[in-house]
Amino acid sequence: MPAPIPTLCCGTRFGRAYLEGLRLAPGFVLAGILARGSQRSHQLAARYGVPLYTSLDRIPGSIGAACVVIRSSIVGGAGTHIALDLLRRGIPVIQEHPMHPREVRQCQQLAADAGTVHYLNTHHVHLQETQKFLRLVRDMRREQPICFINGLCGVQVLCSLLDIMGMLLGTVMPYAFEDYRPTPRHILDACGVEAFPYEVVRGHMAGTPVTLAVQNYYDPADPDNNAAILHRITVGFPSGNLTLQSAAGPVLWSDRLHFPRDIFDMENAVRPHSPASRLLSEPVGPSPVHLVERLWTQAVAHALEEFRLAVEGRDPFPDRGAYAQALCAMWAERMQQLGAPHLVRLA
The missing domain is CATH 3.40.50.720 (NAD(P)-binding Rossmann-like Domain)
Known part of the structure; x- marks a missing residue:
C-alpha cells in the first residue's frame, strides 16, 4: 500500500x-x-x-x-x-x-x-445521505428516465446544489435558463417583506427540465446562516419522485398516484394497498453536533479519496476538469442573473 x-x-x-x-x-x-x-x-x-x-x-x-x-x-x-x-x-x-x-x-x-x-x-455532494440519493437515482435511471429535477436552496450553497444536480445527470452540459423576472414590488409590499422567500428560474440541464428556487437574501450580520432550507432536491420519474430533504437527508420516495375512473373502486387502482410514500433513511435525522463532527468530516474523507484517485491518475470521472469549469460557469451566470443577494436583518 x-x-x-x-x-x-x-x-x-x-x-x-x-x-x-x-x-x-x-x-x-x-x-x-x-x-x-x-x-x-x-x-x-x-x-x-x-x-x-x-x-x-x-x-x-x-x-x-x-x-x-x-x-x-x-x-x-x-x-x-x-x-x-x-x-x-x-x-x-x-x-x-x-x-x-x-x-x-x-x-x-x-x-x-x-x-x-x-x-x-463542493462538499455537500459527498455527504452520506446525498451519496445514497445519487446511487438510488442512478439505479432508477436504468429502468426509467428522469422527467424533471426541482432544486431549492439558500444562495450560499447554490453551487453545491447545482453540483448535486449535475451528478444526478452525469453532466451539466448543455444547459440553458429562461430570463429571470424578479418578484414585483407590489407583491413584496403586499407580503410586508423586503425579499421574497424564493426566486424561481426554469431551464434545462442536459435536456432535463430543471426548476431552481433560490433564497436570494441573507443577514449581513450572519451571512453563513439563516437559509430556511439549505438544500432540497426532487427528481421526478414516470412512477413517482425521489426527494432529498436536505444534503444530510432524509431521502423520501413518493409514488405517482393514479386513481381509477371510479375513485371509490380503489381495488382496481395501481398497488391499492402499498404505501404511497416510503422513508428511505433513518426515522430520526442527525443532530447538529453529529452533522458537523461526524458527517461533515466523513464527507471530507470521501472527497479526499476521490482526490487521491485523481492524483494517482485513476479518477473515475475522467472529464472532471471540464465538468468543474461548466459547473462554475453555470453557477456564476445564475448568480449574475439573480442579482446581488438582498441584505435583510433577521434578528
Missing part, C-alpha cells in the same frame, strides 16, 4: 472539518497547517502535533498535497492565490467551492503545466 501523502491544510475555520477528515482518509497524513497565526490556529496546530506556517515561503518541500479551505477570490478571500502558488510547485490541490470559472480554468491550466491536479470540492 502506498505511503500516505504529507498534506498541508490551509485555513482553520471550515478547515477544521478537513483536519478531522484527513484522520479518516488513509491516503493522507496531516503534515502542517497554513493560517494567519490566530490563537485558534496555534491551538489546532498544537492539538494535531503539526507545524503552523503563516507564510507560503515557509512551506517545506516535503509537502505532497494541499487542502485549500480559504475563500476564493470571487468571495473575497486569498484561497485561489494560495492554490496557484502551491500548484506552481507541483503540489496537487483540493480546493473548497465556490470559484469563478476563470479561477478554475487558471488553476487547471497551471496544474496541467506542472503535471499535477486541481480538484474542486
